Amino acid sequence: MTLANAIVQGIFLGAFYAVLACGLSIMFGVMRIINLAHGDVAVLGAYLAFVVVEHTGASALVAFAAALPVMLALGYILQITVLERSLKAGLLTPLLATFGLSIVIQNVLLIVFSPDVRSLGPAAGALTSASWHVTSELSFSALGVVVLAVAIVVFGALQLFLSRTQAGWAMRATAEDADAAELVGINSRSVYARATAIAVGVAALGGLFLGIRSVFDPISGPTQLIFAFEAVVIGGMGSLWGTLLGGIALGLAQTLGAEIQPQFAVLAGHVLFLAVLIVRFGGGRLTLRVAR
Amino acid sequence: MKVERWTRTSKLFTGGSAVVALALASVPLIFDPDVVQKLTNLLILVILATMWNALAGYGGLVSVGQQAFIGIGAYGTVFFAGLGVSPYVAMLLAMVVAGALSVPISLFALRLRAAQFAIGMWVIAEVMSILVRLDKNLGAGTGISLIQMNQYDPNYRQAYTFWMALGFAVLFLTALFFLLRSPLGASLQAIRDDEDAARSLGVRVASRKRLLFVLAGFGCGAAGVLVVANTLFIEPGSVFSVQWSAYMIFMVLVGGLGTFEGPILGAILLFAIQTTFTQGGPWYLVGLGAGAAVFALVLPRGLWGVIEGRLGLRLLPVGYRVVSQETKTEKKAQVSA
Amino acid sequence: MTLLKVDGLDCRYGLLQAVRGVSFEVAQGEIVALIGANGAGKTTLLRAIAGAHRPHAGKVTFDGEDVTRVPAHQRVARGIALVPEGRRLFPSLTVEENLRVAVAGGRRGRWNEQTVLESFPLLQARRKLPAANLSGGEQQAVAIGRALMSNPSLLLLDEVSLGLAPVVVDAVYESLANVITEGATVVLVEQDLTRALRVAGRVICLLEGRVVLEGDARSLDRERVVNAYFGLRSRAAGGER
Numbered sequence: 001m002t003l004a005n006a007i008v009q010g011i012f013l014g015a016f017y018a019v020l021a022c023g024l025s026i027m028f029g030v031m032r033i034i035n036l037a038h039g040d041v042a043v044l045g046a047y048l049a050f051v052v053v054e055h056t057g058a059s060a061l062v063a064f065a066a067a068l069p070v071m072l073a074l075g076y077i078l079q080i081t082v083l084e085r086s087l088k089a090g091l092l093t094p095l096l097a098t099f100g101l102s103i104v105i106q107n108v109l110l111i112v113f114s115p116d117v118r119s120l121g122p123a124a125g126a127l128t129s130a131s132w133h134v135t136s137e138l139s140f141s142a143l144g145v146v147v148l149a150v151a152i153v154v155f156g157a158l159q160l161f162l163s164r165t166q167a168g169w170a171m172r173a174t175a176e177d178a179d180a181a182e183l184v185g186i187n188s189r190s191v192y193a194r195a196t197a198i199a200v201g202v203a204a205l206g207g208l209f210l211g212i213r214s215v216f217d218p219i220s221g222p223t224q225l226i227f228a229f230e231a232v233v234i235g236g237m238g239s240l241w242g243t244l245l246g247g248i249a250l251g252l253a254q255t256l257g258a259e260i261q262p263q264f265a266v267l268a269g270h271v272l273f274l275a276v277l278i279v280r281f282g283g284g285r286l287t288l289r290v291a292r
Numbered sequence: 293m294k295v296e297r298w299t300r301t302s303k304l305f306t307g308g309s310a311v312v313a314l315a316l317a318s319v320p321l322i323f324d325p326d327v328v329q330k331l332t333n334l335l336i337l338v339i340l341a342t343m344w345n346a347l348a349g350y351g352g353l354v355s356v357g358q359q360a361f362i363g364i365g366a367y368g369t370v371f372f373a374g375l376g377v378s379p380y381v382a383m384l385l386a387m388v389v390a391g392a393l394s395v396p397i398s399l400f401a402l403r404l405r406a407a408q409f410a411i412g413m414w415v416i417a418e419v420m421s422i423l424v425r426l427d428k429n430l431g432a433g434t435g436i437s438l439i440q441m442n443q444y445d446p447n448y449r450q451a452y453t454f455w456m457a458l459g460f461a462v463l464f465l466t467a468l469f470f471l472l473r474s475p476l477g478a479s480l481q482a483i484r485d486d487e488d489a490a491r492s493l494g495v496r497v498a499s500r501k502r503l504l505f506v507l508a509g510f511g512c513g514a515a516g517v518l519v520v521a522n523t524l525f526i527e528p529g530s531v532f533s534v535q536w537s538a539y540m541i542f543m544v545l546v547g548g549l550g551t552f553e554g555p556i557l558g559a560i561l562l563f564a565i566q567t568t569f570t571q572g573g574p575w576y577l578v579g580l581g582a583g584a585a586v587f588a589l590v591l592p593r594g595l596w597g598v599i600e601g602r603l604g605l606r607l608l609p610v611g612y613r614v615v616s617q618e619t620k621t622e623k624k625a626q627v628s629a
Numbered sequence: 630m631t632l633l634k635v636d637g638l639d640c641r642y643g644l645l646q647a648v649r650g651v652s653f654e655v656a657q658g659e660i661v662a663l664i665g666a667n668g669a670g671k672t673t674l675l676r677a678i679a680g681a682h683r684p685h686a687g688k689v690t691f692d693g694e695d696v697t698r699v700p701a702h703q704r705v706a707r708g709i710a711l712v713p714e715g716r717r718l719f720p721s722l723t724v725e726e727n728l729r730v731a732v733a734g735g736r737r738g739r740w741n742e743q744t745v746l747e748s749f750p751l752l753q754a755r756r757k758l759p760a761a762n763l764s765g766g767e768q769q770a771v772a773i774g775r776a777l778m779s780n781p782s783l784l785l786l787d788e789v790s791l792g793l794a795p796v797v798v799d800a801v802y803e804s805l806a807n808v809i810t811e812g813a814t815v816v817l818v819e820q821d822l823t824r825a826l827r828v829a830g831r832v833i834c835l836l837e838g839r840v841v842l843e844g845d846a847r848s849l850d851r852e853r854v855v856n857a858y859f860g861l862r863s864r865a866a867g868g869e870r
Contacts (some may be wrong), residue, residue, distance in 0.1 A: 084583065086588075095356075097584075104567060173730050182702045183701055184705060226415060233408065267423075274400075
């Protein structure tokens with residue numbers, strides 16, 4: 001692969017990571033919770049779409065549309081059983097509870113679906129394989145372009161939601177000062193539920209893309225979580241557009257790392273993530289304070 | 293009015309613990325090697341639970357990446373043994389290396405906030421896993437055996453490993469015990485209860501946390517050493533697996549976060565579950581995950597916390613008690629530790 | 630007509646009791662000043678009335694209905710609005726957004742974004758600025774305006790003079806005077822005794838969570854008020870507390 005191709009693939013891969021990371025970023029921005037089961041939620045979405053495809057032969061997109069309401073309902077249940085409780089408990093509780101949840105989801109999927117890898121590629125038709133050959137060495141995959149476009153639309157829509165709508169302002173207000181928000185008539189419980197719904201919905205979308213671009217199995221969740229978290233951190237926690245850029249940066253790091261040596265791909269991403277953490281939070285004298 | 297540390301129960305129990313430790317030392321002389329191997333696993337769990345509790349329960353540090361040190365301990369052993377060092381010496385060396393490496397890691401890791409610390413440690417473990425996979429000398433992805441152990445008769449080898457495990461367990465439990473009883477320990481418990489308040493009182497929170505982090509580095513490294521000594525074969529997928537963190541979290545949450553006795557109870561419980569459900573597989577893992585989540589949300593003090601609360605029982609004297617003489621009866625108000 | 634009735638209110642923070650057995654009534658159209666030293670329980674009491682603090686015991690009745698268990702955001706819809714201590718604006722939201730986000734109560738009345746901005750003209754030019762960029766006095770104006778957006782029948786003001794220069798406080802109180810129309814019911818917390826006695830019709834003094842003095846602002850002897858404020862025994866009464 002030439003450098004130009006690696007960069008293009010990196011951006012496409014990064015857009016995928018950004019979609020995965022979006023929900024994580026929202027949940028953190030509004031509730032200060034990092035959902036360690038986020039990757040598993042995405043994989044669950046992929047499995048639900050898979051079930052629809054298996055039983056109805058529908059296309060991946062239609063299957064996703066059918067799976068989405070179920071995912072949103074599950075998200076609501078997640079909110080009232082686990083997340084709301086975690087919010088009131090200590091700082092450690094959300095991490096611990098969502099970690100336990102992650103284990104539960106993975107193993108329930110294992111029991112129901114067996115360890116076999118699955119894919120939504122066959123159900124996505126031309127999208128999976130079509131590509132444009134721009135030059136002899138450079139090609140744009142249809143899927144890559146679609147994911148990038150969707151990522152930009154999703155992030156753009158969320159940004160508009162947060163800056164132009166009543167519900168969006170309410171969400172920002174609750175994120176900044178939940179107590180004061182209550183005092184001006186905002187029901188913070190509803191705001192949190194909405195944030196979780198958005199997070200779960202976009203996570204399911206990430207799961208759909210995961211299923212189309214590659215394969216998945218019950219234990220794919222943690223890997224997606226790590227990539228999503230790395231994207232959020234690289235882009236700056238609490239910044240929505242930052243998450244999009246962070247995802248792209250991560251994707252580029254991985255594809256460029258692969259250029260050096262194929263096995264270096266994931267490692268390059270980890271190194272970038274750790275480097276960003278070191279620079280931002282320092283070790284000893286290297287501390288750079290990040291304005292909040 | 294007096295402030296006391298020991299109750300009759302805790303005196304009995306501490307004395308009893310020493311007796312138990314001595315009794316355990318005779319296990320390899322009584323039981324078959326399979327049983328000894330299983331009990332070695334129990335000791336590994338006890339060490340891991342105690343160390344994770346030291347981090348989270350006393351330091352407020354939730355790490356989902358302690359398997360990094362388990363891996364360093366395991367692969368360190370293989371590495372040193374490969375250099376020609378006698379296996380059991382290699383094990384001690386590997387543990388020391390794990391502890392030593394935790395120092396530079398701490399300089400960076402401890403500056404991270406909650407979630408970043410948790411996942412940051414996980415990423416560090418993943419990085420180490422990848423680096424091992426790229427190294428053919430360490431068996432790459434397929435794994436490697438500690439063949440140097442073949443020089444020992446299997447029965448003796450199992451016994452030595454068990455005694456080493458027992459030694460480590462006693463070492464780390466005693467270290468934590470004395471740590472908690474020392475003035476350092478009071479500051480650790482202050483950090484656990486309210487970090488900002490502790491800091492405002494002049495407690496050097498950062499160095500206290502570093503101490504716990506390094507202790508956990510040694511401890512998890514020791515556990516890794518024992519894993520390879522006990523099973524003789526390791527591969528990166530299992531030794532660096534986040535599954536270890538799942539076990540640690542379960543043991544400590546269910547046993548009792550922030551209590552001394554809780555993690556031991558949690559380890560015994562996990563061991564019992566693992567032995568009963570030897571078919572293992574997803575069902576029991578669902579139980580573990582659900583159990584951890586439920587305890588985190590509903591019973592944050594864990595089983596031991598409940599027992600302690602109900603019976604007013606304190607087996608090991610890591611806290612203080614205010615004893616007042618009122619007429620003829622003693623009213624004891626326990627200050628929680 | 631009694632708009633607000635507080636009955637034996639007991640508010641705690643863990644083991645610390647901040648409000649002990651406080652009872653009083655506020656009639657429609659009254660302006661009541663809650664005074665007392667720091668830590669007397671004034672903010673806690675206001676927050677309990679607004680629904681931001683769950684009382685340990687006691688009752689809050691508003692407009693004839695028991696609202697003790699009603700969450701804060703619903704009390705806004707019923708007509709209680711609190712301007713919190715320290716302003717507590719949403720920093721990244723603009724002045725406009727801070728005002729608009731507060732209409733969730735859905736109550737109709739004199740106040741909307743336009744009328745609020747008209748009442749605080751200095752905010753007109755700053756409408757699109759993030760709240761964090763405003764001066765203390767401007768923030769206080771926004772905070773008051775934000776509370777007004779829900780057209781409350783009971784307005785609670787917690788230390789609007791906190792952290793502001795005296796000149797600025799004068800301006801804030803001047804705006805308040807324009808804003809508090811005839812018939813508005815207000816309970817305000819104010820540390821400045823003189824101002825409190827000037828603005829209010831009735832005064833309630835708290836000390837360590839208890840009501841130690843209550844009376845008409847004009848007719849109360851100032852020395853009595855000061856003694857109650859600081860918990861001093863009155864020389865004249867010889868040991869009365």
